Amino acid sequence: xxxWVMPDSGARTKEDYELLRRLFEKEHxxxxxxxxxxxxxxxxxxxxxxxxxxxxxxxxxxxxxPHYWTALLTRAGVAENLSKLDPGLSLSNVLFPLKPHCYRPxxxxxxxxxxxxxxxxxxxxxxxxxxxxxxxxxELATWDGLLSVCEALKRAFxxxxxxxxxxxxxxRGSLSVRCALPAVWDRGAxxxxxxxxxxxxxxxxxxxxxxxxxxxxxxxxxxxxxxxxSLGTMVSGKASILISRKQGVASFDTKRGLRVKTVPVPTxxxxxxxxxxxxxxxxxxxxxxxxxxxxxxxxxxxADNQIRYAGMMEVFPAFEDSFEQFIFSSARRLQTYSNIxxxxxxxxxxxxxxxxxxxxxxxxxxxxxxxVEERFTMAGLDRALDNACKEINHLLxxxxx
Numbered sequence: 434x435x436x437w438v439m440p441d442s443g444a445r446t447k448e449d450y451e452l453l454r455r456l457f458e459k460e461h462x463x464x465x466x467x468x469x470x471x472x473x474x475x476x477x478x479x480x481x482x483x484x485x486x487x488x489x490x491x492x493x494x495x496x497x498x499p500h501y502w503t504a505l506l507t508r509a510g511v512a513e514n515l516s517k518l519d520p521g522l523s524l525s526n527v528l529f530p531l532k533p534h535c536y537r538p539x540x541x542x543x544x545x546x547x548x549x550x551x552x553x554x555x556x557x558x559x560x561x562x563x564x565x566x567x568x569x570x571x572e573l574a575t576w577d578g579l580l581s582v583c584e585a586l587k588r589a590f591x592x593x594x595x596x597x598x599x600x601x602x603x604x605r606g607s608l609s610v611r612c613a614l615p616a617v618w619d620r621g622a623x624x625x626x627x628x629x630x631x632x633x634x635x636x637x638x639x640x641x642x643x644x645x646x647x648x649x650x651x652x653x654x655x656x657x658x659x660x661x662x663s664l665g666t667m668v669s670g671k672a673s674i675l676i677s678r679k680q681g682v683a684s685f686d687t688k689r690g691l692r693v694k695t696v697p698v699p700t701x702x703x704x705x706x707x708x709x710x711x712x713x714x715x716x717x718x719x720x721x722x723x724x725x726x727x728x729x730x731x732x733x734x735x736a737d738n739q740i741r742y743a744g745m746m747e748v749f750p751a752f753e754d755s756f757e758q759f760i761f762s763s764a765r766r767l768q769t770y771s772n773i774x775x776x777x778x779x780x781x782x783x784x785x786x787x788x789x790x791x792x793x794x795x796x797x798x799x800x801x802x803x804x805v806e807e808r809f810t811m812a813g814l815d816r817a818l819d820n821a822c823k824e825i826n827h828l829l830x831x832x833x834x
Contacts, residue, residue, distance in 0.1 A: 434464060434465065434466050434467065434494045434495070434722045434725050434726060434729070435467045435469060435491065435492070435493045435494050435495070436466065436467070436468055436469070436493060436494065436495040436496070436497070436729070437469050437471060437476060437479070437480075437493045437495070437496045437497065438450065438468060438469070438470055438471075438497040439470070439471065439472065439473050439476060439497055439712075440470050440471075440472065441712070441746050441748070445745075446470055447470070449745050449746065450468045450470065451468075452745070453468075453742070454466045454468055456738075457729060457732055460732065461725070461728060461732075464725050464728070466729070469491075469493070473499075476496075476497075476498075477787065477791070480496060480498075480502075480506065480511065481509070483496075483511045483717060483719065484509055484510060484511060486719070492717065492719050492720070492721075493717055493720075494716065494717055494720035494721075494722045494723070494725070494726045495714055495715070495716060495717070495720075495726045495729060495730070496511075496714070496715050496717060497548065497712060497713070497714055498545060498712070498713055498714075498715055499710060499711070499712065499713075499787070500531065500534035500535075500545070500547075500550075500710070500711035500712070500713050500779065500780075500782060501534065501779070501780040501781065501782050501783075501786040501787060501790075502545075502786075502787050503534055503535065503536075503537075503544055503545040503713060503715070503782050504537070504538050504782045504783050504784045504786070505784045505785075505786075505787055505788075506544070506545075506715060507537045507538075507544045508784050508832075510718060511715070511717065511718060512544040512545060512715040512716070512717075512718070513544070513715065513716040513717065513718045513720070513723065514537070514542050514543070514544055515542075515543045515544060515545075515546060515716060515727070515730075516541075516542045516543045517542075518716065518723055518724075518727050519727055522543055522546075524543065524547075526752045526753050526754060527547050527751060527752055527753070528547075528550070528751060528752065528753055528756060528774075530709055530711075530774070530777060530779055531547045531550060531711045531751055531779075533782060534711055534713065534779065534782040535547065535713065536782075538782065538783065538784075544715065545713035545714060545715045546713060546714050546715075546730045546734065547711055547712075547713055547734070547751035547752070548712045548713060548714050548733055548734075548742075548751060549711075549712050549739070549742060549743060549746065549748040549749060549750060549751050550709060550710060550711040550712060550748065550749050550751055551678035551679065551709075551710055551712075551747075551748045551749060552678055552707045552708065552709040552710070552749070552770065552773055552774060552777050553611070553612065553615060553676055553677065553678045553698050553707045553708045553709075554676070554677070554678075554695050554696065554697060554698060554707065554769070554770065554773055555573060555579075555674065555675070555676050555695070555696050555697065555698050555699065556667075556674070556675045556676075556677060556693050556694070556695050556696075557569060557573065557673060557674045557675075557693065557694055557696070558667065558673045558674075558691060558692060558693055559692035559693070559694055560691070560692050561586065561590075561670075561673035562582065562586075562673060562674075564586075564589050565582060565585035565586055565589050566582055566585070569582065569694075570694070570696055573674075573696055573699055574696070574697070574699060574700065574705070575699050575700060575701070576616065576619070576645055576699045576700065576701045577701075578699065579674075579699045580648065580649075580652070580654070582598070582674070583598035583599060583649070583652070583654035583674070584598075584652075584654075586598035586673050586674075587653070587654065590673075593670070593671070595666075595671050596670075596671050596672070597653065597654060597655055597656045597666070597671070597672055598654045598655070598672065598673055598674055599649060599654050599655040599672060599673070599674045599675065599676070600655070600666050600667045600672035600674065600675040600677075601655050601656050601657060601659075602675055602676060602677040602678075602679075606656070606657060606658055606659060607657055607658060607797060607798055607801045608646070608647065608650060608657060608797035608798075608800055608801045609797070610790060610793045610794055610797055611678070611708050611710065612646060612676055612708070613642065613643055613645075613646035613647075613797075614642075614706075614708050614778075615698045615705070615706045615707060615708050615778075616642040616643070616645040616646045616701065617638075617639055617642030617643060618642070618706040618778055619642065619645075619700045619701040619702050619704070619705070619706060620638040620639070620641050620642040620645070620701055620702070621638050621702070622636055622638035622639035622641075622642050623639075624639075624780070624781075624789065625781065625783075625829075629781055629783050629829075629833055630829055630833050631826065631829065632789075632822045632825040632826045632829060633822075634793070634818050634821060634822045634825070635818055635819045635822035639818070640814070640815055640818055642701075643814065643818070644811060644814070645701060647800060647804075647814070650801070650804050651804060651809070657801045657804060657805060658801055658802070658805050668691065676698060678708065678710060679747045679748070695769055695770075696769070697769075697772070697773050697776065704776065705776055706776055706777065706778050707773045707774075707776055707777040707778070708777070708778065708779075709774070709777035709778060709779045710779070710780075711751065711779065712748075714729075714730050714733065716730070734751075734752060736750075736752065736754055736755040736758065739751065739752055739755035739759075740755050740758060740759050743755075743759055744759075749770070783832075783833055784832040784833060785825065785828045785829060785832050785833060788828060789825050789828070792821050792824060792825060793821065796814075796817045796818065796821055799817065800813075800814055800817070
């Protein structure tokens with residue numbers, strides 16, 4: 434049985450998946466699990482070959498996907514109907530924000546099943562922040578406060594070469610759409626209209642949210658295209674603040690001897706939002722081991738495996754009982770995530786969402802290069818978003834109309 438996955442635990446990916454394989458095979462004698470690891474971009478390209486694979490192509494039985502790929506892969510005829518494989522399969526214990534992203538849109542047929550999820554939070558080094566703020570948690574509650582703290586940190590560490598107030602959490606070291614979305618939502622903006630048929634990224638509110646986030650790079654509070662999302666700079670003292678979806682950052686105080694505190698992502702309004710990303714599993718319609726694939730999905734959903742895996746990957750269990758057990762049996766550092774979950778938002782499970790994210794990532798990639806080469810303008814970003822909006826509206830007219 435073959436599963437395609439993404440490198441979610443960075444340098445530990447091979448080690449973590451090897452442990453997962455051994456544990457599953459131990460409980461399922463006679464079933465051999467082969468794990469193939471691909472970056473998200475490579476997986477995005479390979480997965481479309483599954484509709485009509487060449488004879489020499491490897492056929493996976495299971496594929497790990499972001500939650501918002503479910504509708505697309507269902508429409509493409511790649512994701513098997515799990516409700517038909519097992520009519521008793523239920524989402525009753527799945528955390529509420531994750532449930533809508535498992536169904537074929539417009540039905541109650543389950544085509545992907547939750548594995549785990551993560552959500553964004555702000556982490557800061559207490560030893561650094563006390564140098565510039567008497568009440569850092571209060572200041573970091575707002576976007577203006579974050580900018581003020583970053584400016585103070587920039588001055589305080591001006592004699593520390595290579596220091597930036599914020600660590601860049603993007604794995605490419607670029608600008609991150611996922612990190613920008615909470616700022617967009619804070620402004621009252623959305624990617625799509627309520628009926629999901631119109632793109633709204635050309636609205637003043639959406640553009641303002643993107644600009645809030647990009648300001649961190651323009652003012653050189655956060656490095657871009659100089660590092661690749663490593664947590665090393667915060668650990669080494671070359672950064673003080675990090676917005677990340679990895680809950681393991683909050684354990685630096687125990688693992689690395691640092692005083693790291695975790696708070697919600699700052700807001701420009703009265704409500705803060707967190708970006709929640711679910712990771713699901715699908716069974717390939719071409720799989721010849723669908724029964725074993727379903728066994729793997731159910732095995733991953735078991736509470737003990739949910740808790741074990743969340744600890745390994747620095748993420749969160751996707752089921753109510755295991756989530757509560759995980760965060761409240763852990764150190765107090767994780768309990769703040771219970772409130773963060775209540776204010777989290779997800780990308781919608783519609784056919785075009787994955788492509789929309791690719792389009793926005795390209796806008797940010799160009800913006801990052803322009804900032805580094807000192808030719809970026811807000812007017813240029815406005816034009817890029819206007820053009821992207823036209824492209825996305827065309828896609829919506831084709832697939833969501």
